[in-house]
Amino acid sequence: PPCKARIYTNHWAVRIAGGADVAGRIADKYGYRNMGQIGNLKDHYHFFHSRTIKRSTLSSRGRHSFISMEPKVEWIQQQVVKRRIKR
């Protein structure tokens, strides 16, 4: 059976220690827009990268992906579309 292709979006979840300012600076440095904290998950931020394809079966490449090299960036996850069905 065809394996289900993952659909990558141009949104990222990032965990950055040090507070919102630090997060803002890192976002700017790599070309992301910091959309703010994710709910009430401390140190977790929603980054948006407008120049990445909105939906792709390939995870995104490019300079912005070097963000994961930043020491303050503890964790990063490019968001994948999940199939969710109403009951």
Add this chain to the structure above:
Amino acid sequence: DYKPAPPLSLSSPAHSNIFYNDAKWSSMWYIHCNDDVHNCQSDMNIMGAWKRGYTGKNVVVTILDDGIERNHPDLFQNYDPQASFDVNGNDMDPMPRYDASNENKHGTRCAGEVAAAANNSHCIVGIAYNARIGGVRMLDGDVTDMVEAKSLSLQPQHIDIYSASWGPDDDGKTVDGPASLARQAFENGIRMGRKGRGSIFVWASGNGGRSRDHCSCDGYTNSIYTISISSTAESGRKPWYLEECSSTLTTTYSSGENYDRKIITTDLRHRCTDSHTGTSASAPMAAAIIALALEANPLLTWRDVQHIIVKTSRAGHLSAPDWKTNAAGYNVSHLYGFGLMDAEAMVKEAERWKQVPAQHVCVENADRQIRTIRPEHVVRSVYKATGCTDNPNHVIYLEHVVVRITITHPRRGDLSINLTSPSGTKSQLLANRLFDHSMEGFKNWEFMTTHCWGEKAAGDWVLEIYDSPSQLRSQKVPGKLKEWSLVLYGTSLHPYILSSDKQRSTDMLTPTEEEEYDGPCDPECNESGCEGPGPHHCINCLHYFLKFKNNTRMCVSECPSGFFRDDKKRCKKCSSLCETCVGSRSDQCTTCRSGLHLSEGANTCVASCGDSFYLDHDSNSCRRCPESCKRCASSNICTECKPGMSLQGNKCQMTCNPGTYYNGHRRACEPCHPACATCAGTGIEACTRCADGYLFEDWRCVSTCSSGYYLSEQTSDNGQVQRSCKKCDHSCYECSGPGERNCSSCVNGYNLEAGACVVSTICKDANEESWAEGSFCMLVKKNNLCQRKVLQQLCCRTCSQKG
């Protein structure tokens, strides 16, 4: 000094029969009382909770879905903007996106069930019609891990209850659940939400309306942090869409078949609808009922809520093939969890609830022994759990049990998995899924069961993995159980006993409410203590417990007649015909109700003994007849033999062929004596019928009649001549026929006279002495003078000779 709680006065205004002017009020069967019963109660007892004054005041519920029509006439009064957000559009307004298909109606429909305003002449009445209701628009766009996390962690200090009626695709081949951010959002909410008491996450169990799926592959319902809600139709039957799994906690009503009555709720464009179906309709109902309980006691933690649900849900009229009672005395099913929610029982429990002890999480060591899973075979792995006795996470009393499993397998849908607790409660963690062809297996997947709630953690846990190929498969790559581990959630202290040093949150008790019970317990209570003086107030029983329909239980020293005790200290009913028994089946009786008899060997109670049995009055039981008996009056009086046997006296013996007889010692037929045609034993004396040429004479067969016997010939009814030797009359020595007149010779001392033997005097014939030439008696005889008595006696010899 124990004071029972003062009875609720039903006279206060709140108890007048409730009626609302809302248009669809009369169609809301799942809230109503039964039509014709005063002080009636629907099965979810929502009116009962309302009558106690609980309608969801000061409780905030939000619906995670495709938005909420916040200006709906039935919603705007209770709408709470602080409990709302548009994650898809990243703005504050959760209004749904309208289009011709009306696809974004789901959230609005769910919201109405929870908190549609009452008595506003519009549409319906929400179950928690005074609660605050919000909505999060998060399904109407790309749903990502981050979108879910944002929704689940919205305003956790303001929102009490999150209700979600969605999940991974239920196409029968998906295994999916919350990813890392969503999982963190759950944990965050549980840890810090509601000022540390934990957010309440209510989830629709895994169905989506497609078949052959199993909700244990849905990681949201499998989570211990979500209260997974199942559905039942008004009739109590399983709705067509329902999936069964062991993580379901409880059930509320929903739509069933097309002939079942429907759920009514608010709809897009200010309308009402009865098309809201499935567990989508059940989850918000459950959220609203929990809101009533939170109003009754705002200090309840997320685990208190689950404990109260377990304690108060009832099997009632819900029909399921797998209802079982676990060792803690709770009835539970894979279809409905612990049964139908009971709003009134929940608010009553909530009013006087003492917070349960802190949660302990015991992660038992992983079993990394690799086992091959072969088609049509079972892999059985036993793990002896200690419940982490040696560390602070010691778990004695269970809540949730999670099994983390890693399996490789060529066809995941062919697997089914069971877990049996030390108390013997079996949970089906996974059933076969016909459409799941995946070769991915399970990678550290967490299956969860609620079925062991309240049981003891320590002991042998048995994991069974069945491989049932649904189609031909390559045998080259068999499945492998790589690793599995148990995670036991629960407490080391009994969850419902008060320990003196236990921190009790007494501010939730008002002074007038009943104080804790600290009087003496019934002798049948064990060391766990009690909540009152009676045997039904015990926390746990010293000996056995009787469980009643209303879920209460009573401790007893012995099980009453008509009950038997099982290995879990429960008194379980015998079959109706038994007086006493060792099990609930009809063939496990030990004594019978009056008028019935215990059938030996079958252990059943019968009104009359069947073939091969006789009634033993002493023991009032049907005992087995001797081996060869078909019917008997007692153990040694056979009245009818089985085929192949023949009755010999009171015994049945093997029927032997003519010319043979049954030798009891050798247990075989043996030949008769040659003179016998048939016989009852060996030797010529045992003949019962003679062979040809022989004559029957006193159980013997002889070729000619012995002396003292004469030959008798009788013609039987069928014209046959029966020849036998019959005994002569006792007066004859020999004879030629029956009676005393057919003698042919006499014994000494008797003379034969005219065929009869008469006592002879001394017969000295006159001829012998006194008379010369003896001619005197000859003269007497010649002149026929023998009939003269005197002359007959004088010449007795000559007279008795013939001729």
